[in-house]
Amino acid sequence: MSVSGAPPIAHGGDLDAARTLFPDAPAPWIDLSTGINPVPYPCPPLEASAFRRLPSPADLAALKAAAATAYGVADPAGIVAAPGTQILIETLPRLVARARVAVVGPTYAEHAAAWARAGHAVVPVTDLDAAADVVVVVNPNNPDGRSWDAATLLACAALQNARGGLLVVDEAFADLEAVESLAPRLRPGLVVLRSFGKTYGLAGLRLGFALAEPDLAARLAEALGPWAVSGPALAIGGAALADTAWREAATVARGADADRLDRMIARAGGTVVGGTRLFRTADFPDGPGLFGRLGAAGIYVRRFEAAPSRLRFGLPADRTEWCRLSRVLK
Known part of the structure; x- marks a missing residue:
């Protein structure tokens, strides 16, 4: 699979594109095109030294302990x-010898693109039973919320390890879901990816984690180089990850929000086809028309070129945003 000359991958959160498409839309825009928690973690006050000095090994160790x-x-x-x-x-693809890579999809497009850019032969598949050196799966999947149980994924990891291969499980949306994470079950042949910004509503902080056997983890860390994570990100990330009560409350609150959004989608004639507590994906009789009406009202949602009837909605942040969305969907 080659990405030479391929058009850029469309991502959520691109309000510049929204303004270009709908130059007369009212401000402020409501960006529902991402799956980021709209109620962010309250950042603690930071010492000025977090901005002035390079992060220390102790700072990084504290974050890793909180993540563990x-x-x-x-x-x-x-x-x-x-x-x-x-x-x-x-x-990760730059650390693996040229391989046949199966990406279970449709899913987050950057996985296939990254492996292809590194020179691997990428094959899109629909399930885990692909004969490949590397298998990549997003659990729960974006954009349809499809999930796999731990036993199935661990069996795949064992098979991959036996053939000298790798299973990559992207758990970007797992924090607030009931899926069985593989993070406590790390073993050779398995890499788990975890996102911080989506769960905690702090995508601009730029923080994420790879979980793997120590040898592979060390290779990844070496490839990233020293001071890969900023001092403020280390401090805020450590505080947020240690705040179990906030995460539990967010799970309940975002679940209620997702249920509310499902009801609004149904009243608008849509059929929810999947999602997570942070986004809902639905099919509509006139997806392009609804996308246009929402955009004209200053509300940006995610559309899919390969499935025109399908739209993905993030969660509104407050009462004003919920009311604006409700008016259009009605």
Whole structure:
């Protein structure tokens, strides 16, 4: 699979594109095109030194310890902190010899693109039973919320390890879901990716994690280089990951929001086809028309070129946003 000359991948959150499409839309825009928690973690006050000095090994160790506890990882040596999960998606393919890579999809397009950019032969598949050196799966999947149980994924990891291969499980949306994370079950042949910004509503902080056996984790960390994560990100990330009560409350609150959004979608004639607590994906009789009406009202949602009837909605942040969305959907 080649990406030479391929058009750029469309991502959510591109309000510049929204303004170009709908120059007369009212401000402020409501961006529902991402799956980021609209109620962010309240950042603690930071010492000025977090901005003035380079992060210390102790700062990084404290973040990794907090991540190990939050994700259930027995050994912090198996945790790699990075400036966002995207850089890990880009880096991992460069550490693997040329291979046949099966990406279970349709899913987040950057996985296939990153492996292809690194010179691997990428094959899109619909399930885990692909004969490939590397298998990549997003659990729960974006954009349809499809999930796999731990036993199925671990069996795949064992098969991949036996053939000298790798299973990559992207758990970007797992924090607030009931899926069985593989983070506490790390073993050879398995890499787990975890996003911080989506769950905690702090995508601009740029923080993510790779979880793997210590040898592979060390190679990933070496590839990223020293001071990969900023001092403010280390401090805020450590505080947020240690705040179990906030995460539990967010799980309940975002679940209620997702249920509310499902009801609004149904009243608008849509059929919810999947999602997570942070986004809902639905088919509509006139998806392009609804996308246009929402955009004209200053509300940006995610559309899919390959499935024109399908739209993905993030969660509104407050009463004003909920009311504006409700008026259009009615």
